[in-house]
Amino acid sequence: MTARLARWRVALRIARRDALRSKGRTALVVLLMMLPVAAGAFVVGGIRTSTPTTETRISWQMGSSAQARLSVGCGDVRAPIEQDPLGTAGCDSSAADLGAVDPGDLASLLPRGDDVTPAGRVGLPIRSGRALVRSAEFLVLDAASVPGLLGEVEGNAGPGPGQIVLRRQIADRLGVGIGDRVELDSVEVEVVGIGDSSSPVAGLVGASTVGGSEPIWFVVGDAPVTWGDVQNLNAIGMVVTSRAVYEDPPPPEQVPAASYGDSGDTARVVGVIAAVVALGLLEIVLLVGPAFAVGAKRNARMLALVAASGGAPGDVRRIVLASGLVAGVIAGVVGLAVGSAGTVVWFLTRQGSTYPLPNLVIPVLEPAGIAAIALLLGLAAAWFPARSAASADVVMALAGRRGDVPARRRVAWTGLSLAGAGVAMGVVAATVSEPVLLAAGVIVMEIGLVMAAGMLVELVGRLAPMMRLPARFALRDARRHRSRTAPAVAAVLAAVAAATVGLVWIASDARVQEAIWRPVAADQVGLVSLSTWDQDAEGLVEQYDRVERAIGGVLPQARMVPVRLLESTTHTGPNSSWSAAALPDPATVCPEDQEYSEDAADERCRVVPSASAGFTWGSGALVDDGSMVGALGLDGAAAAADALSRGEVVVNDPEAIWPDGRVHITVMDDDYQPATAEVTARGHLVEWASQVYDLVVPPALAEDLEGAAQVALADRGERAGDADPGGTDAGDPLFGIRTVGAVVTGVDLDQADVDSLNRDLSDIDANVRLTYEGEMGGKRSDADLAAIIVGAALVVALLATGLSVGLAVTDSRADLATLSAVGASPRVRRRITSAQAGVVAIVGTLAGVSTGLLLAFVIGRWQQTDRFTGYLWETIVPWPHVGALAIGLPLLAVAGGWLLSRSRLPVRRRLAQ
Structure with missing residues (x-):
């Protein structure tokens, strides 16, 4: 044991000296390995900081001295409940109501001395x-x-x-x-x-x-409220948060509500997160590995001297591994410091917000485990360079000659098999909607592609005879030194594939959100909603005038256009609240002898799930002469306004326009039973999906609908006999036109304008509000996120390319010196270096884009199984962003190789062969 520790002590001393001698390479390695440690420490600290501690919970709920806090568990119904120690309760909706709370009953169940x-x-x-x-x-x-x-x-x-x-x-x-x-x-x-x-x-x-x-x-009081007291209070329908229970929770077997959670969902979430973390760590190993290979290559003569002096292969391997260990220790310490500092900064920046973080917590145990990741990363990244150094030919290394080990074909074929298996797992996971299996498939596919990267380099290297000198040199060099080229290509491949998947996901999800959101107006158009509760038509007109004066006082250039609805004005019985509706073309209606379903043979009977969100002024047909619609700023608004001014009806459902080009409108009661009377008018179709525009009628047609409603009421009287005693007298109007809001144009509203105006509008009524379409998030701009993804992929890929080129320069120094000696121009050096960078970047980028598109379609198929938005999901490839990644990365790599390499090298003496 003492001898083993002595060997490690010597190896660590050599590694420390090498790290100090190569400060730039050491800093890069530490930076790469500290990122997951810093991110992990920040995430853990952020979670602990944003989660109230026991002391914080007690302070929030009970102050500094109260023993417990009680509330009725099931809202208005007081019934026996079950709860967990934090006060999360489960209610039995079938239990009998125990009635009002008697404080005396509460006191009788509390410990003696409490009140x-x-x-x-x-x-x-x-x-x-x-x-x-x-x-x-x-x-x-x-x-x-x-x-x-x-x-x-x-x-x-x-x-x-x-x-x-x-x-x-x-x-x-x-x-x-x-x-x-x-x-x-x-x-x-x-x-x-x-x-x-x-x-x-x-x-x-x-x-x-x-x-x-x-x-x-x-x-x-002074007596603590125990878990037994909590359960006694649960029996009379009270939820209890207790200081004593917070500080000393009961064992899980005594908590009846402990089984409320869904462990299956938790396992799936943990599985997906673990897959993402595993892919990130694999990417870092791929990036850091070439850096250790560079160090081992530069120290090849020193390592050969160790072997020649009696050192065993294990000693050589231990020296290279010690470099990873030293870098891992530094990365762990620096990562913990950076992550903890980030937690403190986040906490301080949130202190001035409306909802600050509850408490600052800098965890100790979790970060210690996270720091161990840096050690594992360092050892994993240095493992293959260490094995390669230990198996190197000592004589050839001392002579300055290369001894390359031929690649094993079985490794590449195994990688291809794993990649195929990963794709198959992803397809199966997408079919059965199992995210854990999908994550496992992605990981297996990624590992397989990393193992097969050497074969890809081998195939590309066969193109060398067809190329000019710089490209031919770079391709043959990459093929000859697959041990350093393949990890770099794999790192670029992984980064570009992940970026491609992210870009496709963003574009596809944006299309889904765009389909769900039903815009009412253009982004900067203001939308005013009046307080319609318990207000007659005259009161709403007065309210509108006051709103117009308030907005005009702050924004004099603003123009308001009223929004009016055709609404039922009276009730004549249990099913007598009338509404206007456009009847669908009979040819599009499902036959009565068939049932609606998602896979019905008759397209008219197919039920398509839907999801929507957006602003609304309420239910009912809009009444407009074209002025309101014309102010919306939506595509086709001007044409729709002209149609309304001509007396036509605007609808957003093509099935509402019959073959004769007219819309058939009737009135319906609360049971959606249409009246026999109809009003028809020419229809104008718009593509505005919001339910607000299901039916927009001109004022003259609204008056015709009143007649149809009166006919319907007469028909009901004939069928039902005498009119309802509390109903409507003959001749009373059944419909009325009410002003329910306004469209504000002429100004570009922002959040500050809206906040200021809402303060003034609250003086009119607490429920009068102003918003604008862009404020509500209907249109998302993902340009920034896409730019971040592309930028991150470029940085990672360029790092991998730079490390590979650095190692290639080390290997090729003697060959380049020979070229200079035989008369090659100084620019040949730059061209060869840029070609070496281009080989890694081009091969990795093209393979990465192809892999990313394949993964994106697999994930898209999985997303289509989502029961809420799957029917809307369509895999959208943002070709401009993907193209910028596919073209920009190789160009940047080639340009970097050209600009950062020296054109002249001193002629070096070649050692005797």
């Missing part, structure tokens, strides 16, 4: 003279009995009636301080304190200040 203090939890808008926070959570209580809920408080920590203590981030957002007044749900209150907590609670409100809160209770 309950009533409080309330409520979500309300709060506004100041500068800003409006539309929804925030507040606690209504006697804060003096439950101190510490908002941490250290500047000012008065116990607000009385008409007073409030705000969390500092909320106070900053509102622009208020101690002594200022804010409006809480139309109730004016005074700010008497500001707390420094990161709690989700926005503030503490004095008792009896606001109503409508959800009741909760705090347990105060």
Whole structure:
């Protein structure tokens, strides 16, 4: 054991000296290996920092002294429940309601000496003279009995009636301080304190200040609330968060709610993450391996001297492995420091946000395990160069000659077999929608391609006789030294393949999101929604006028166009709320004797799943003379506005336009039973997918629909007998046109304009709001993300190419010196170096793009099995980005080889053969 440690001590000393002598190469290796360590330390620290600790949870829930917090577990129904130690409960919807909570019953189930203090939890808008926070959570209580809920408080920590203590981030957002007044749900209150907590609670409100809160209770006293007490309170329908249970949780077998989680989903997520991490580590090994090969090649004479002096092959192998060990130790330490520093910076930058991180936690045990990854990476990357150095011919190395070992063909064939197996696993995984199998297939395919990279270099090298001198030299050199060229080609291949998959995924997902999103207007067009609840038509017109004046006062150049809906104005019975609808062409309707299904033989009976999102003003047909539609800024808006001005109807479903070019409109009751009377008009088709544009009618046709509704009511009376006693008198209108919002044009709105205007609009009504289409995320711009992916792939691929070229320069120095000696021009050196870079970059890039496209189609097939958006998924190849990657990377590599190489070399003496 002592002799073995002595050998390692000598090897580590040599490795340390070599690292100090080759500082540039050492820095590059450390940088590459520290990245996963830094990323892992940052992720673990970020997770721990963003997850409340036990002390933070206790402070948020119970302040500094309360023993527990109680609430009704199933909303309005109080029934027996089961919960976990953190307060996550499961409700039985079939259980009988136990009625209202009696504080005396709560006290009887608590430990002796404890009592309950009533409080309330409520979500309300709060506004100041500068800003409006539309929804925030507040606690209504006697804060003096439950101190510490908002941490250290500047000012008065116990607000009385008409007073409030705000969390500092909320106070900053509102622009208020101690002594200022804010409006809480139309109730004016005074700010008497500001707390420094990161709690989700926005503030503490004095008792009896606001109503409508959800009741909760705090347990105060000296006796802890144990897990047994929690279960007793669960039996009467109370959810309990207990200080004692937080600090000392019960064993899992005593927690009935412990089986609520879905371990299958967790396993799938962990499997996918593990696959991504494994691919990343494999890429780093491929990048770092050539760097150690460069070091071993440059130290070939020194290693040969060790062997000639009596050193065993194991000693030579140990010296090269020690280089990986030294680099791994440095990378682990530096990575931990960088990752921890990143966690601290992230925490500090989030402190000023509305929802800051709960606590700063710098973990110790997890990063120690992550740091071991750097050691494993260093040893793995140095393993093959170490084996190659240990098996080198000592005499040839001392003579300065190369002794290349021929490649084993079985390695390449094994790699191709693994790559094929990985593709097959991916196809099967895509068919059965199994992400873990898909991730495993990707890993197997990647490993197989890495093993087959040597064969690819061999095949490309056979083109050498057809090339001119620089390319011929580079191809033969790459073929002769496959041990250093193949890892570099594999690294480029892996990076480009991953980038190609990422680019295809981004483009395909953007197409899905675009298909789901139903834009109502162009990006910068403003959309106003009025408060329609319990408002008649006259009240809405008055509200619209006030909104127009408010917006015009801030943005005088803005133009508002009203949005009007045709809505049912009355109810004449249980199924008598009328709506207008366009009837589909009978030729497109599924026959009554057939059923709807996704795979129906009759196309008319096929059900296509759908998903959609977007802005809406409510249900009902739009009424417009063309002015509102013309202001939308959508493609075809001008033509649709002209059609409405001519009395035509605008629809977005081609089946709503019958063969005669007309749209047949009728009225329907709540059971979607159409009336016998119809109104027809010429139809104009638009491609706007939003349900807002299912039916847009001109004002004159809206009046005709009133007649159709009256006929329908008469038909119902004939069928049903006497009219409903509480129904509508004969002649009363069944439809009315109401102004429900507005389209704002003439200005390019941004978030600052919207926030400022919404503060003013809240004076009109709390439910009056302004937004704009671009704010809601309907159109995503993935250009930045695509650029990051391409840039990352370029950096990784250029690093791999540079390392390979560096090793090639070391190997080719004698040949280049000979060329110079026999009269080759100085530019030949540059051309050969750029050709060597081009071989690695071109071969790796073309293979990587091909592999990436294959993987992208496999993953796309898997995505098509998603039950929510799979029917929308289409594999989209962004050829401009992929082309830029496929062409730009080789060009950059060739240019780098040309610019960074010296054109002149001193003539060196060749050792005797």
